[in-house]
Amino acid sequence: MTLALCMIVKNEEMTLARCLKSVEGVFDEIVVADTGSADATKAVAARFTPYVYDFLWQDDFSAARNFSFSKARADYLMWLDADDVLKEADRAALLALKQTLDGGTDAYSLRYDAAQDEYGNPTLWFYRERIVRRACGFLWRGAVHETLCVFGKTKTLPIAVTHLRGEHKERGRNLRIYLRGLLAGKTPRGRDAFYFARELRDNGLPALAADAYLYFLHGEGWAEDKICACLNLAAIYRAQGNAERQKKVLLHSFAFGVPRPAACCALGQLYLEQGDPRQAIFWFKLAVDEGERTDGCGFVCPDHSGYIPCMWLCVCYDRLGQYERAAYWNERAGACKPQDKNYLQNRLYLAEKTGRKPRA
Numbered sequence: 001m002t003l004a005l006c007m008i009v010k011n012e013e014m015t016l017a018r019c020l021k022s023v024e025g026v027f028d029e030i031v032v033a034d035t036g037s038a039d040a041t042k043a044v045a046a047r048f049t050p051y052v053y054d055f056l057w058q059d060d061f062s063a064a065r066n067f068s069f070s071k072a073r074a075d076y077l078m079w080l081d082a083d084d085v086l087k088e089a090d091r092a093a094l095l096a097l098k099q100t101l102d103g104g105t106d107a108y109s110l111r112y113d114a115a116q117d118e119y120g121n122p123t124l125w126f127y128r129e130r131i132v133r134r135a136c137g138f139l140w141r142g143a144v145h146e147t148l149c150v151f152g153k154t155k156t157l158p159i160a161v162t163h164l165r166g167e168h169k170e171r172g173r174n175l176r177i178y179l180r181g182l183l184a185g186k187t188p189r190g191r192d193a194f195y196f197a198r199e200l201r202d203n204g205l206p207a208l209a210a211d212a213y214l215y216f217l218h219g220e221g222w223a224e225d226k227i228c229a230c231l232n233l234a235a236i237y238r239a240q241g242n243a244e245r246q247k248k249v250l251l252h253s254f255a256f257g258v259p260r261p262a263a264c265c266a267l268g269q270l271y272l273e274q275g276d277p278r279q280a281i282f283w284f285k286l287a288v289d290e291g292e293r294t295d296g297c298g299f300v301c302p303d304h305s306g307y308i309p310c311m312w313l314c315v316c317y318d319r320l321g322q323y324e325r326a327a328y329w330n331e332r333a334g335a336c337k338p339q340d341k342n343y344l345q346n347r348l349y350l351a352e353k354t355g356r357k358p359r360a
Helices: 016-022 041-046 061-070 088-098 173-183 191-202 206-217 223-240 243-256 261-273 277-290 307-319 323-336 341-354
Strands: 003-009 029-034 051-054 076-079 107-116 122-133 154-163
Touching: 003 061, 016 041, 029 041, 029 061, 041 051, 061 076, 088 154, 122 154, 173 191, 191 206, 191 223, 206 223, 223 243, 223 261, 243 261, 261 277, 261 307, 277 307, 307 323, 307 341, 323 341
Parallel strands: 003 029, 003 076, 029 051, 107 154
Antiparallel strands: 076 122, 107 122
16 A cells, blocks of 8 residues: 655745655655745755645644645555655664555554754653544644544554754744734634643743643643643742742642643752752652653653653762762663763762762
8 A cells, every 4th residue: 555745834845855855765655835935945855756736825734734635646655744754764664664554544643852962862752643644634633733533543653753953943833823823813722722722831921821731720621731741830930939838739730630740850950949859859869760651641751750860869968968879870870871971970980979980
C-alpha cells in the first residue's frame, strides 16, 4: 500500500529542505500546502515534489491540514512539520512499517521527541496520531493546537519523529487566534482552555495565564492536561514568590493520577529552598522511584526521574555533610549525562570531601 506525506508550511525556507531530505525515499507522494510564504519556501518544496499548493490562511490550522490531506491520493497519510526530521534509525523503521501496511490498521501513533538536551538526549516526548488510513476520512479539529480525531483499530509504535527547534516566527499568532475567537463569543473549553492558558503564559502574561489555568482546572479536560496545568501554574506561583500556592497546586496534581516526577522535583526544590533538605530528599527520591510513564499516555520528561532528582539529591546530602551519599547520587546523575559539566565538577569536589579519587 502507498504512503503520502502531508505538510502545511509558511516561511520555512531554512528548515524545509532538512525535513524533506531526512525522509527521502520513504513516501510515494509528498503534498505541501503553503499558507502564504513570503520567502523561498515553495521553491524549496518544488525540489522534492510537484504537489505544492497554495492555501489561503484562515486563522485555522485544522482547515489547512485538512486541505493538505484532501490533496493526497495514497492509501495512508502521514504528517510532519517543517522543523521535524526523521533520524536514520527511525527512517529505517518507518520504511519497515510501510512494507506491512495492509489496510487492517486505521491509525498509528508515533513518538514525538519534542525537545532535546545539548547531547541529543530527548528531554520531552509524547505520542501523537501520525499516520492514518485515507479511506477513513479522519479530520483535524481545533483552530490552534489542532488534533487529529481518529477511531477504529489503532496502534502505538516507538518510531520517533524528532523536533528540531528553530527560529520562532510570528510571536503571538496563536494567542491572537484565541482572542479573535473570544471576541466572536467562543469561550475556550476543555483542551482549548488548557492551550489558551499556555499561550497567555508563553506570551508574557503570567497573571492572566494563572486565572486561565484555574478556569481550566475547574472544568472538563484530559487528566494529563490537568497535571501539566498544575505544573505550569506552580511555575507561575514560584516566579511570583508565592511558595504556599505553589505547594498547594503541586499537591493538587496528585488528584489526577499518580505523582509525576516533575511535580515531585518541584516540591523537593521548594523544600530545599526553604532550608529543609530532609523533606526535599523525600520528594526527590520519590521522583526517582516513581519513574516516568512509558505507556504512551501523557508527556514524558526523562530528566525528571533521572538526572534532575539525582543531581538535587547530591546537593541535599552535601548540605547535610553526608558526602558519601552525595557522591553516590552524583554518580547516578552522571550515568544519565556522562559529559555534564556539573557532574564532572561535583566529582572533583566530592573526591576531596571523601578522600577518594574519582574513578576514570
